[in-house]
Structures are given as structure tokens and as C-alpha cells.
Amino acid sequence: MKNSPHNVRTIKNDNRALILNYIRRRPTSRADISKKSNMSKSAVTMITNDLIKEGQIIEVGATSSTRGRKQILLDIIPDHRVAAGIALHRKYIYICITDLKSNILAYSNHKISQWGNPYEALDFAYEEILRFLDQLKLPVEKCIGIGVSAPGPLDYVTGKILNPPDFEFFHHVTVGDYLRQRSGLPVTVDNNSVLLTMQQYMIDDSHNFKNYMFVVVSDGIGSAIMTNGNIYRGFGGFAGELGHTSVHANGIPCSCGNKGCLEKYINIKTLQEKFGFSSYEKLVDDAYMGDRESTQILEYVADEFSCAIANTINMFDLDGVIIHGQLSYRSDKLAQMLQERINQRSVITRTHEVCVYFSKMRPDEASSSVCAAIINRYFEQKL
Numbered sequence: 001m002k003n004s005p006h007n008v009r010t011i012k013n014d015n016r017a018l019i020l021n022y023i024r025r026r027p028t029s030r031a032d033i034s035k036k037s038n039m040s041k042s043a044v045t046m047i048t049n050d051l052i053k054e055g056q057i058i059e060v061g062a063t064s065s066t067r068g069r070k071q072i073l074l075d076i077i078p079d080h081r082v083a084a085g086i087a088l089h090r091k092y093i094y095i096c097i098t099d100l101k102s103n104i105l106a107y108s109n110h111k112i113s114q115w116g117n118p119y120e121a122l123d124f125a126y127e128e129i130l131r132f133l134d135q136l137k138l139p140v141e142k143c144i145g146i147g148v149s150a151p152g153p154l155d156y157v158t159g160k161i162l163n164p165p166d167f168e169f170f171h172h173v174t175v176g177d178y179l180r181q182r183s184g185l186p187v188t189v190d191n192n193s194v195l196l197t198m199q200q201y202m203i204d205d206s207h208n209f210k211n212y213m214f215v216v217v218s219d220g221i222g223s224a225i226m227t228n229g230n231i232y233r234g235f236g237g238f239a240g241e242l243g244h245t246s247v248h249a250n251g252i253p254c255s256c257g258n259k260g261c262l263e264k265y266i267n268i269k270t271l272q273e274k275f276g277f278s279s280y281e282k283l284v285d286d287a288y289m290g291d292r293e294s295t296q297i298l299e300y301v302a303d304e305f306s307c308a309i310a311n312t313i314n315m316f317d318l319d320g321v322i323i324h325g326q327l328s329y330r331s332d333k334l335a336q337m338l339q340e341r342i343n344q345r346s347v348i349t350r351t352h353e354v355c356v357y358f359s360k361m362r363p364d365e366a367s368s369s370v371c372a373a374i375i376n377r378y379f380e381q382k383l
């Protein structure tokens, strides 16, 4: 390929993105970046010096290398820019400003029922963002863009909400285009599960999984597959409907058209209706105390859940599964039950380990995930 000015600029951007993405997951030395990226030490030094001059990264101290030589670590400067977020929930809208490390700087919640149409709600959300920036004494130019989250299905390319159940207020609204025109800022729109998966990847690099599924259990069940740091989108961007994979061929009919969908069996409300327990926390506490009936209910959850998880492991050769949301209370017992069943059910576990664990993401980290996609695009040098 000819080295045109355009290609040179693209390669430079790709290298900057690569370096920023190493540094933002954890403070990293120039030598480590060079080793991981196969970039020459001089190229890494040149780019990191530029990033320091621009105020994007900073030297944050030293660590000793394997040969005992001190190495300077580099970290991003979180308040170099900020991101805005609008989370569209079924009953309310959450609006926030975060720094580049997803720390929340300002936020508010508002009931959707106060607005007559979706555009009034979006106008309010944008004006609230401007009010927040004003309060924080930040010019609009400091904001990299607006991240929007919404229940799926949605078209993440155009930012159009399609037809999520119980979300008629925003049906068929192209939220992305509307906010882009209104604000002049870049806008990303993604579903909650995808954003939580991106957030989990950035804040917790302890597991070192390469090809894993992140599962969000709420009243429905969403999931996403992260493969080498990228979300697997599928043909239309709808990949990850674990909740609508069938665990019983002739099971309970689901509004999606399928029968026996996983989410018809294991969300807490359904379990309470089926087994009549008062709270999930009490059920788990009783199981830890050795109560037989409570343990059997958890085993039922593990049976149904592991069926769908094992199918996905077999399809995508996963090396890990991380679970978030409902069912996270004192999750060690359920995690162990799931692990045992997955080891029995999945043929892939005969060739390598597939670990299941529950996410430790805090509620504030989950809330700020609304900005995860716009921050990713910023660090990928795509804004």
C-alpha cells in the first residue's frame, strides 16, 4: 500500500488508540506498551511524549521491572475531557456527566410521565447536560459527546429505538440523529447489556478472559460477547439475546414467539411466583444455613441457567462467563452450582477451563456505563 498522507495519519491514529487503550485499563510503562503492541520503543516514546504534551496522559510513578530497573508508569488524565450520558429507562431518564475514567461528576433522574412526547424528553435531557456543564464550569467543547443507553432491540448504527416491550414512548424514535442535530456533538446509542459489558471490560481486567460472555439478569436477560476487547455484534447488531434462547423445546410461550425462553424461568419475579419465597436474599441465606428447599430452588436456577450458558459456550468457544444484576446476592453458592453444571454439560470444558463468576461492578459504575461507548470511541480516536 502506498504511504499517502491519509494512510500515515490513519496508522498514527491507530497507534495512538492502541497506546491509550493499554494505559486506560491500568497504568503501564513504555517498555510494556512496546512489548504488548510490537511497536518500536522509539515510536512508543514519540507518541507518549505527544500525549503528555497534549495533557492526555501523565507519568504517575515507577515500578521495578523484572531486572530490577525502575520503570515509569503512564496513566490517562481523567478530567482532560468529559462525557455526557442519557440512560432511557422504562419509567425514568437518568442524565449524567462523567470524566474519562467513568467517575460521575453530576447526575439527575426524571420521570418520563411528565413529558407529552419523546422529543420533549430528549430536549430536556440535552438542556440538563448544558446546565451540568455550566455548573461544573466546563465549556461544551470539553464534552466528547453524548452516550445514550436504552432497552433493546435498537439499531446502534443509526441510534434508532425499535420496539422494546413496555417502552412504547420511544418506539421508532431515532434518538441518535435527533440528539446529534440538536447538540452538534457525537452521539452513540447502545443497549444496556452491551454498555455494561464494555464498562466491565474497562474497570476489571483481573480475569484476563479473551472470549467471554457478560450476562445481565434483570426482569429480562440480556448478554453480550466480548472477543479480544470488541463486542461481537452479529449481522444486524442484535447478537446476545441469551434470554430468548430456549431451554425447553415445548416450554412456556414467550412474547418473542419462541417457547421455553430462559428469561421465562430465572428472573426473581418469576421464581417468586413459582416457588412462593418472600425475598431472594432470604432464600439464599436459608440455603447457606443448609435449608433443603431453598437449596433445591437455587439448584433449579442453576439447571435452567447452565443449560443456556453451556449452549453459548459450545457455540462460541468461550473462556469465561460473567454474570451481573439480579441473583448477585451472596453469589458464591450459585456460581459453584453453575460451574459444576457447565463442566458437565459443555463439551468445550473438556479442552480448556471455562470460568463462571459474578461481576463485582458497583451501582455507580453500572450507572456510568451509559458513557462507555462514547468514551471508547474517543479513545479509539474515532470522534
Ligand SMILES: [Zn+2]
Residues within 6 Å of the ligand: 243, 244, 245, 254, 255, 256, 257, 258, 261
Ligand atoms: Zn423469548
